Amino acid sequence: DVKVTQSSRYLVKRTGEKVFLECVQDMDHENMFWYRQDPGLGLRLIYFSYDVKMKEKGDIPEGYSVSREKKERFSLILESASTNQTSMYLCASSLWPSAMAPLHFGNGTRLTVT
Amino acid sequence: ELKVEQNPLFLSMQEGKNYTIYCNYSTTSDRLYWYRQDPGKSLESLFVLLSNGAVKQEGRLMASLDTKARLNTLHITAAVHDLSATYFCAVERAWGGSEKLVFGKGTKLTVNP
Numbered sequence: 001d002v003k004v005t006q007s008s009r010y011l012v013k014r015t016g017e018k019v020f021l022e023c024v025q026d027m028d029h030e031n032m033f034w035y036r037q038d039p040g041l042g043l044r045l046i047y048f049s050y051d052v053k054m055k056e057k058g059d060i061p062e063g064y065s066v067s068r069e070k071k072e073r074f075s076l077i078l079e080s081a082s083t084n085q086t087s088m089y090l091c092a093s094s095l096w097p098s099a100m101a102p103l104h105f106g107n108g109t110r111l112t113v114t
Numbered sequence: 115e116l117k118v119e120q121n122p123l124f125l126s127m128q129e130g131k132n133y134t135i136y137c138n139y140s141t142t143s144d145r146l147y148w149y150r151q152d153p154g155k156s157l158e159s160l161f162v163l164l165s166n167g168a169v170k171q172e173g174r175l176m177a178s179l180d181t182k183a184r185l186n187t188l189h190i191t192a193a194v195h196d197l198s199a200t201y202f203c204a205v206e207r208a209w210g211g212s213e214k215l216v217f218g219k220g221t222k223l224t225v226n227p
Binding site: 033035040041042043044045048058090092101102103104105106107108 | 147149155156157158159162202204214215216217218219220
């Protein structure tokens with residue numbers, strides 16, 4: 001079974017702090033993704049990566065950056081956390097190409113910015 | 115821009131009844147997905163549909179795809195309480211050689227005894 005592990009289940013940070021969310025997958029997947037999930041808005045793609053050191057912006061990249069130095073690890077960085085970044089963050093991975101290869105999600109990190 | 119509209123957003127039904135969740139999308143795609151999310155948990159893949167007319171069934175859930183109508187449906191037969199969850203459809207979008215999913219807002223299903 002694919003395992004996608006997010007380092008923190010709950011996180012509370014202050015406005016202006018730099019925040020790191022870590023995600024590790026153990027199935028040698030090429031693709032990795034960061035989504036945020038908000039009530040009434042569903043899941044929205046922040047960034048994704050299809051290879052080491054490769055990254056592409058998703059639909060809502062503003063205020064975020066990412067890092068992928070190793071194939072198994074994909075980090076989401078909030079450069080200066082703001083209250084509107086309070087959300088549930090979901091990491092996912094998949095094979096490439098992704099035909100017949102659904103996303104495998106981690107358990108999520110619920111981030112609160114105060 | 116690909117838009118995915120799912121309805122209803124909330125569904126309360128009695129055990130034993132049938133119902134369908136609809137997922138419309140705005141641009142051509144041949145790959146659609148259904149995910150389930152239990153409260154406080156992450157998303158779990160249910161179905162992957164890859165071609166027009168594709169139908170997949172598991173237990174009381176059946177997913178079908180009509181690419182001409184740009185409609186993806188999830189049919190629930192004789193609902194049981196264990197099916198209570200939020201269901202998301204997702205549509206694959208090609209973007210610069212990589213594929214990404216655009217999700218609907220989810221349907222929160224509550225099955226009452």
